Structures are given as structure tokens and as C-alpha cells.
Amino acid sequence: MEMKLFKCSVCGYVAEGTEAPDVCPKCNVKKDKFVELSSEDAEKIYSSDRTNSIHSEIILLAERIAELSEEGIELKLDPNCVTAFEKTENEAWVMKQRCKAELAAHMSKGKW
Ligand SMILES: [Zn+2]
Known part of the structure; x- marks a missing residue:
């Protein structure tokens, strides 16, 4: 069975299957609102799926690093230690925002 991708024309939800779902799992519209994606658009989504997951995971890890840094800052062991945690917190922010x-950018190009 060949798997295809179908996109909800109302909310943008992308479903995988041999045919479109009866009801959109996100916005509940009926099957006729789904449009089958071209193989080119489907390929973009498949190739970016793992990459987007990696970005999402890095965002979560960066948030954890920021939390740990704040805890370290609050403990105020010594000035150098506080400076190190402040730098780490800023770097975590950069990582998160870059991802x-x-x-x-992926979403705006349909790589989602
Ligand atoms: Zn929908």
C-alpha cells in the first residue's frame, strides 16, 4: 500500500495514509477538505520531519540549561561562578532562539 500525505485545507494538519482521514484530528472538518500533497511537497515534509524533531529537542534542552543556570546564579557561590552561569544562560537563549x-523558516517553506 502506497502511503500518501493529505493536508487539511482549513488548519494545515498533515495526515499520512492511503486516503485522507474521515475527520481532521485537529479542527474536525470532513474528509473533503483534505488535499493530497504532490510528491515534491510530501518529500519536503518527510525529509524535514527528523530535523524538526531535533530542533524541538534542542529547544527543550536549552530551556533546561537556562533553568539550571538560574538555579546556579541564585546560589551565588562566588562572583566567577555567577558570571559563568550568566554566560551559560545567555548561550542557552541563543541556542533556543536559533532553533x-x-x-x-521550515514552516514558511512547507518543510513541516
Ligand atoms: Zn483541520
Whole structure:
């Protein structure tokens, strides 16, 4: 059975299957609102799926690093230690925002 991708024309949800779902799992519209994606558009989605997951995971890890840094800052062991945690927190912010910007770029190009 050949798997195809179908996109909800109302909310953008992408379903995988041999045919479109009876009801959109996100916005509940009926099957006739789904459009089959071209093989080119489907390929973009498949090839970016893992990459987007990696970006999402890095965003979560960066948030965890920021939390740990804040805890370290609050403990105020010594000035150098606080400075190190402040730098780490800023770097975590950069990592998170860079991944978010990349995800936003993927979405705007249909790589989602
Ligand atoms: Zn929908």
C-alpha cells in the first residue's frame, strides 16, 4: 500500500495514509477538505520531519540549561561562578532562539 500525505485545507494538519482521514484530528472538518500533497511537497515534509524533531529537542534542552543556570546564579557561590552561569544562560537563549528561527523558516517553506 502506497502511503500518501493529505493536508487539511482549513488548519494545515498533515495526515499520512492511503486516503485522507474521515475527520481532521485537529479542527474536525470532513474528509473533503483534505488535499493530497504532490510528491515534491510530501518529500519536503518527510525529509524535514527528523530535523524538526531535533530542533524541538534542542529547544527543550536549552530551556533546561537556562533553568539550571538560574538555579546556579541564585546560589551565588562566588562572583566567577555567577558570571559563568550568566554566560551559560545567555548561550542557552541563543541556542533556543536559533532553533526556533530555523523551525519558523521550515514552516514558511512547507518543510513541516
Ligand atoms: Zn483541520
